[in-house]
Structure formats: structure tokens, C-alpha cells
Amino acid sequence: MSSFNPNFSLRDLLKIAGGIVGIDLLPSASFAQRGADGKPLKSPLPAFDNDPIKVTELEKNLYLLMGAGGNIVLLTGADGSILVDTGVPSRGKDLQKTIKSLTKQPVVTVINTHFHFDHTGGNETFGTAKASIVAQEETRTRMSSPQTIELIGFTVPASPPIALPSLTFENKLTLHRNNTTIHLTHVPPAHTDTDVFLHFQAQNVIHATDLFFNGFYPIIDYSSKGWIGGMVYGIDQVLAIANNDTKIVPGHGPLGTYAQLLESRTMLALVQSRIEPLVKAGKTVEEIVAAKPTSDLDEKWGKGTLNPDTFVKDAVMSLVRHMV
Numbered sequence: 392m393s394s395f396n397p398n399f400s401l402r403d404l405l406k407i408a409g410g411i412v413g414i415d416l417l418p419s420a421s422f423a424q425r426g427a428d429g430k431p432l433k434s435p436l437p438a439f440d441n442d443p444i445k446v447t448e449l450e451k452n453l454y455l456l457m458g459a460g461g462n463i464v465l466l467t468g469a470d471g472s473i474l475v476d477t478g479v480p481s482r483g484k485d486l487q488k489t490i491k492s493l494t495k496q497p498v499v500t501v502i503n504t505h506f507h508f509d510h511t512g513g514n515e516t517f518g519t520a521k522a523s524i525v526a527q528e529e530t531r532t533r534m535s536s537p538q539t540i541e542l543i544g545f546t547v548p549a550s551p552p553i554a555l556p557s558l559t560f561e562n563k564l565t566l567h568r569n570n571t572t573i574h575l576t577h578v579p580p581a582h583t584d585t586d587v588f589l590h591f592q593a594q595n596v597i598h599a600t601d602l603f604f605n606g607f608y609p610i611i612d613y614s615s616k617g618w619i620g621g622m623v624y625g626i627d628q629v630l631a632i633a634n635n636d637t638k639i640v641p642g643h644g645p646l647g648t649y650a651q652l653l654e655s656r657t658m659l660a661l662v663q664s665r666i667e668p669l670v671k672a673g674k675t676v677e678e679i680v681a682a683k684p685t686s687d688l689d690e691k692w693g694k695g696t697l698n699p700d701t702f703v704k705d706a707v708m709s710l711v712r713h714m715v
């Protein structure tokens with residue numbers, strides 16, 4: 392069983408915030424990465440702050456770490472450990488402790504798959520420990536100023552310099568470390584405009600980042616140019632280098648397969664094909680949500696991070712912003 396709890400959702404957050412379930416925007420909240428007490432502030436999804444970190448060995452020297460935010464991958468070896476994503480701000484020390492239980496090799500390189508706080512929150516911890524941080528160049532740009540994810544009404548302040556990526560790239564980067572080749576590929580705006588997926592060639596493992604929420608509706612961050620058509624296109628880039636034996640790490644949810652990623656792609660393309668004509672016909676967000684365009688899909692996909700109405704709103708908003 393995965394330690395990820397797909398039942399934990401924005402609805403829980405809404406309860407905490409005293410808000411209303413549904414398509415209304417959540418009350419705006421602003422969090423500093425550190426509070427007045429100097430401690431990392433809480434993430435908007437409490438499970439990220441509290442779940443135990445669960446370790447799965449994917450292949451020799453390659454691990455999946457779940458429970459501290461977005462899914463994390465660790466490659467160990469004589470060249471030093473490489474960490475893909477760093478969870479939410481409150482979990483940096485927990486992650487360090489978990490990694491020490493797996494290897495004596497310190498983390499020398501951190502790779503961020505995109506700028507979101509649940510994938511970069513531990514950067515400060517590892518940057519302070521002298522790891523170099525690698526990401527797509529827009530990740531550094533976005534982390535350098537406050538960023539608001541409008542869908543969840545959450546604002547993250549600028550990151551301290553020690554947490555910023557120090558090595559950035561535009562489209563592709565290849566690392567040759569620990570007897571494997573790691574291909575980093577940036578896709579055009581999809582979940583955000585900073586998304587990078589990784590292919591560990593020797594192990595046939597892919598980290599698909601938040602292009603892939605395995606088994607439930609994804610968040611599409613239209614505040615940073617994410618859009619549903621880009622999600623489909625981005626997933627196609629991942630599928631193009633995968634096969635039936637590839638282990639595909641989603642940004643959220645349990646370890647996945649080619650078939651599961653394809654299923655997610657098929658669902659997104661179907662939803663796009665249903666709502667895009669409505670957007671182009673000038674229907675409002677409220678009208679499209681009320682039309683329940685995903686009603687036959689909701690039983691399977693609508694029990695995760697986003698409820699069906701919020702997902703439809705997200706997908707519609709992403710199309711509206713993309714078409715502007």
C-alpha cells in the first residue's frame with residue numbers, strides 16, 4: 392500500500408480553512424517559507440507535513456521516497472547521491488535522515504522537476520549541505536519571486552538564495568553519474584511552464600513529475616501557464632521513451648506503469664475534447680462546471696486531490712488562459 396492518501400484532498404484543506412467545498416476559490420493564504428519562530432511553515436496540504444516517508448527500492452541504488460510532498464527519487468553511488476525533488480519545506484531534515492539510513496554518500500546534486508513548493512521545499516536544507524541544485528531556468532526565475540497558485544489560493548514567497556537552482560538549462564540536460572545516464576527533458580507548458588521529466592536510462596525508470604497524477608485528476612497550474620492540452624502533449628513525450636517494462640514515478644500517487652500513464656493521457660484528451668468547444672462557444676466557467684462534462688469519469692478519477700467540479704474549473708481556466 393502506498394503511504395499517499397488519495398482521499399486527502401482540497402476538501403480537507405477547505406475544512407481547515409473553514410471554506411466551502413466546490414468551485415469557489417479557496418480563501419487566499421500567504422505563507423512564508425519560515426515563520427517568525429524560524430521554523431519552516433506548514434504546507435497547505437497537512438499530509439505532506441505529517442505522513443511517514445516510505446521508501447521503495449526501484450532498482451539497485453535507485454529509490455522512491457513518498458510522503459514528504461511530491462514523489463522523490465534518490466540515486467546512490469560512488470559519485471555521490473542525486474536527489475530528484477525535495478518535498479515540502481517542513482520535511483528537509485526528515486528527508487536527510489531517511490537518506491542517511493540508505494547510503495553513506497551525501498547528496499551532491501539536487502534536481503527539481505518544477506518550481507512548486509512540494510517539490511522544492513527541502514532545497515534550503517540540501518543547499519546548505521553544499522548540494523548543487525539543477526533545474527529548468529524558469530524554475531529559478533519563478534522561485535526568485537513570490538508565486539501564487541490561484542486554483543488553491545496559495546502564495547509561496549521568494550526562496551532564499553541558498554535554495555535556488557545554481558545550474559539551469561533550457562530544454563535538455565544529460566548527466567552521467569553512478570554508472571547511469573540521466574536524461575532531463577523540459578516540455579512546453581503543461582502542469583506549469585517549468586516541468587522537467589527524467590529518464591534513468593540503465594534502470595528504465597522515469598520520473599514523470601506532475602505530468603502524471605496516478606489514478607486521479609491532476610492539478611493544472613494555470614497561474615504558471617499550465618494547460619490541459621500541454622498536459623496531453625507532455626505525457627506524449629514521456630510515453631515516447633517508455634515501454635511496458637518502464638517504472639514510471641508520478642508526481643503524486645503510487646508508482647505507475649506505461650498503461651496507467653496512457654490511461655491518464657486518454658482521460659485528459661477526452662476532457663479537453665469535451666470542454667474546449669464549450670469554451671470556444673463562450674460558455675462561462677460556471678456554465679461548463681454545471682454541465683458536468685466529466686460525470687462518466689468522476690467515479691474513477693474524482694476521488695483524489697481535486698473533486699470533479701474543481702478539476703473541471705481548473706481545466707476550463709487553463710484553456711481560457713491559454714487561448715488569451
Ligand SMILES: [Zn+2]
Binds near residue numbers: 505507642
Ligand atoms: Zn506541481
